[in-house]
Amino acid sequence: MAHDFTSAPRIEPSYSKPQGNYLDMEPTPPFRYKFHPERWGIIDGDWLPILGTMRLVAGVNGVEEKNGHLNLTRAKVNLEINGWKLLDLDVYPDGGPSGYLAAYQGKKGPIHVSVFETPIGSGKNVAFRRDEKLYADFLRSLISEGYIPGPDPMVIEKLIENQKVLVGRIASKPTVKTSPIVEQELKNAQELLDAMLAAQAKGTVVVTVHSTPKTPKAKR
Amino acid sequence: MANEILYSGLGDLRLAAVLAQEIDLLLADRGSLWGHPAIRYVGDQSGRGSTAIEVPLVGYDGYDRMSAPGESTAASNVALTDASPQIVIARQHLRRQISDLALATDSINSTSLERLALDMVGAASMRFTELICNVTDDFTTVVGSTGVNMSVDDWYSAMYALELASVPGPFLAILHPRQLADFQESLRAEGGAAQWFPATAETLKIKGQGYVGNFLGVDIFKSSLVPTANAGADRAGCMIGYGAVGYADMSVPVVDAGTRNEMLGKIKVEFSRDTAKQDTLVDGVYYVGVAILQDAMGVSIVTDA
Numbered sequence: 001m002a003h004d005f006t007s008a009p010r011i012e013p014s015y016s017k018p019q020g021n022y023l024d025m026e027p028t029p030p031f032r033y034k035f036h037p038e039r040w041g042i043i044d045g046d047w048l049p050i051l052g053t054m055r056l057v058a059g060v061n062g063v064e065e066k067n068g069h070l071n072l073t074r075a076k077v078n079l080e081i082n083g084w085k086l087l088d089l090d091v092y093p094d095g096g097p098s099g100y101l102a103a104y105q106g107k108k109g110p111i112h113v114s115v116f117e118t119p120i121g122s123g124k125n126v127a128f129r130r131d132e133k134l135y136a137d138f139l140r141s142l143i144s145e146g147y148i149p150g151p152d153p154m155v156i157e158k159l160i161e162n163q164k165v166l167v168g169r170i171a172s173k174p175t176v177k178t179s180p181i182v183e184q185e186l187k188n189a190q191e192l193l194d195a196m197l198a199a200q201a202k203g204t205v206v207v208t209v210h211s212t213p214k215t216p217k218a219k220r
Numbered sequence: 221m222a223n224e225i226l227y228s229g230l231g232d233l234r235l236a237a238v239l240a241q242e243i244d245l246l247l248a249d250r251g252s253l254w255g256h257p258a259i260r261y262v263g264d265q266s267g268r269g270s271t272a273i274e275v276p277l278v279g280y281d282g283y284d285r286m287s288a289p290g291e292s293t294a295a296s297n298v299a300l301t302d303a304s305p306q307i308v309i310a311r312q313h314l315r316r317q318i319s320d321l322a323l324a325t326d327s328i329n330s331t332s333l334e335r336l337a338l339d340m341v342g343a344a345s346m347r348f349t350e351l352i353c354n355v356t357d358d359f360t361t362v363v364g365s366t367g368v369n370m371s372v373d374d375w376y377s378a379m380y381a382l383e384l385a386s387v388p389g390p391f392l393a394i395l396h397p398r399q400l401a402d403f404q405e406s407l408r409a410e411g412g413a414a415q416w417f418p419a420t421a422e423t424l425k426i427k428g429q430g431y432v433g434n435f436l437g438v439d440i441f442k443s444s445l446v447p448t449a450n451a452g453a454d455r456a457g458c459m460i461g462y463g464a465v466g467y468a469d470m471s472v473p474v475v476d477a478g479t480r481n482e483m484l485g486k487i488k489v490e491f492s493r494d495t496a497k498q499d500t501l502v503d504g505v506y507y508v509g510v511a512i513l514q515d516a517m518g519v520s521i522v523t524d525a
Contacts, residue, residue: 038360041522043450050366050450050522052358058310059509060354064271065310074272074306081305082360082515116451128452135451166373173410181409185371192365 023119025126027109030056030101033087034079035148038155042195044136046202047151051139054079054086091147092138100138156200163193251430251443252345253352258392258439260466260513264486265309273468274304275513307468309509312351314343316502323500333502337489340504344487346445348467351510353445355465356394357456359518361385366450369402370395370457370523372410378459378519379436387461387517391438396446396455399523400432449522457521464517470507 031053039050054075058065062075076086089099095115102115111119116135117128142148170176170186177183227234253259265273279301289295316336326332363377364370375393382391395403432440438459449456472488474481481490490503512518 034358036360039362041362041366043366050362053447053449054358055354055447057351057354059308059312060351061511062272062306062308063310064308074308078305078511081303082512084358114451130452132451132453162377166377169376170373175409179409181406185373185406185409188365188368189373192368 023104023106023111023126025106025111027106028112030103030112032056032089033091033100034084035087035142036082036084037149037152038083040151040155040159042192042199043139044133045195045199046136046140047156047196047199048136048139049142049148049151051087052084085148087142087147091142091145156196160193160196160200163189163196167193251349251441253349253394253441253443254345256392256439256441258390258460258462258464259352260463262307262466262468264471265468266471271309271470271509273307273309273509275307275466277303277305277514303514305466305511305513307466307509307511309468309470309507312344312347312506312508314340314347314504317494317499318502320498320500333491333500336502337484337491337504340487340489340502341484343504344506344508347506348508348510349443350445351508352465352467353394353443353447355510355512356458356460356518357447357449357520357522359458359460359464359512359520360515361519362522363519364454364521364523366454366522367524369405370399370521371406372403373406374521374523375403375435375459378521379438381519382459382461382517385516388463389437389461391459391461392441393438393457393459393521394441394443394446395457395521396525397442397444398525399446399455399457399521400440400442402523448525449520453525454522455525457523458518459521460518462517463514464512465510466513467508467510469509472505472507 033051034054035049035051039052040047041050042048043050054061054063054072056070056072057063058070062072062078064071064074072086079086089095089097089101092100092115095101098115100115101112102117103110103112104119105111113119113128114135116131116138118131120127120129143150167186167189170182170189173182175182176186262273262275265271283301284298287295316339318331318333318336322331323333329335361381363381364374378393430441430443432442434440446455446457448454469486471486474488481488486506486508488505490505492501492503493499494501
């Protein structure tokens with residue numbers, strides 16, 4: 001009698017290439033944000049920090065691999081010598097256990113970006129949509145929650161002075177009245193200077209309330 | 221007339237398609253920073269006892285100047301200033317695995333073991349470039365504005381910052397293609413002396429990968445590996461002088477474990493067999509580490525992505 005296969009268990013088919021919604025771009029490593037007291041800029045109308053990123057890649061700026069795990073001890077020493085402060089993932093509790101770090105599956109490996117970026121597009125044309133307001137609020141919360149200090153007035157004065165020099169330099173170009181490109185550069189620089197002065201006058205930073213309840217942390 | 225011999229009817233005697241005799245490379249950024257004189261090479265650290273190297277920096281030769289204490293006044297000691305940033309070396313690795321069937325049916329030498337070995341050199345070269353780009357986006361001094369295209373004035377701001385800090389050359393700027401394109405756009409509107417520089421005309425020409433020229437004494441290197449900043453809003457290039465960034469590497473011993481090894485400079489390529497699958501594994505390995513040595517010698521250029 002012929003064997004009946006109708007009751008054989010189904011299994012998932014195997015494929016040689018990844019299936020599903022994988023991003024067609026090169027993988028990127030996980031990272032941590034870091035803060036320096038002299039790096040500030042105008043973001044969303046306020047003086048907010050321009051954060052750096054420490055990429056968790058063995059061999060970069062002192063990150064080393066030991067027993068299958070990344071060791072950041074020497075990397076932190078390198079950072080602190082230059083005045084940086086590393087920001088742990090939990091400074092952004094709204095992002096869940098991975099904080100401000102998000103990862104998407106790429107065809108060749110995971111792609112790590114911030115939670116403020118979302119991939120859009122299809123096929124080989126992958127772009128990221130940014131939530132600028134949410135990122136600015138995150139930066140504000142770093143100050144209001146005490147993870148980083150607010151901007152030093154002397155640093156802000158120096159940055160404003162640099163911007164004034166830049167505006168003057170562009171305004172004195174011989175092509176400022178004849179070249180639309182230079183005219184636009186002058187407009188951009190003047191607008192930024194105005195925003196810097198307005199933010200300096202505003203002074204205080206808006207306090208951000210997290211949507212996720214969190215245990216109050218002592219001011220640092 | 222019937223029964224002509226036509227190409228369309230020779231399905232049993234013709235191939236649907238054949239390969240051209242020369243392979244071409246898929247589009248990718250292959251510009252490498254290896255060997256640029258602005259990046260300090262700390263040395264080969266094999267046999268030194270550790271993967272971590274401290275680079276001694278000492279305040280000699282004019283860092284502290286003499287003073288005039290007076291005719292019979294004793295001079296006071298002046299402390300020697302020093303620092304020692306660390307570079308940690310780590311293994312960088314790429315592996316390929318190719319079946320005997322793939323090797324046997326190769327008609328144009330596109331997947332020979334020799335070609336795969338050579339691929340490892342390119343892989344190491346671009347990995348080195350990627351590691352350099354991963355450190356040069358975080359200097360304390362920043363020029364440019366978030367969300368604003370790079371302009372000639374950002375270039376001058378970076379140059380002035382290095383001049384004010386008395387940074388020695390040679391100088392190198394690493395820019396993302398977006399930043400370079402914006403810089404070219406701004407440069408074409410320049411008037412005054414800058415418009416007559418031969419370097420201005422050169423910089424405005426279309427550029428290939430990697431090194432794109434020298435502008436006002438600074439080598440420009442274009443790389444798509446320049447990372448983003450401000451949650452993807454910007455690209456973070458840099459302008460550095462000699463001594464801002466350093467790297468160290470390590471020669472590794474060739475171990476005779478029944479595998480075939482080749483050393484291509486500092487890159488070790490090892491061939492081994494998976495006899496159960498009848499595959500050949502090709503492993504390329506490069507031991508290297510990079511780090512910022514002196515923060516004051518570099519400037520980050522953060523402009524719109």
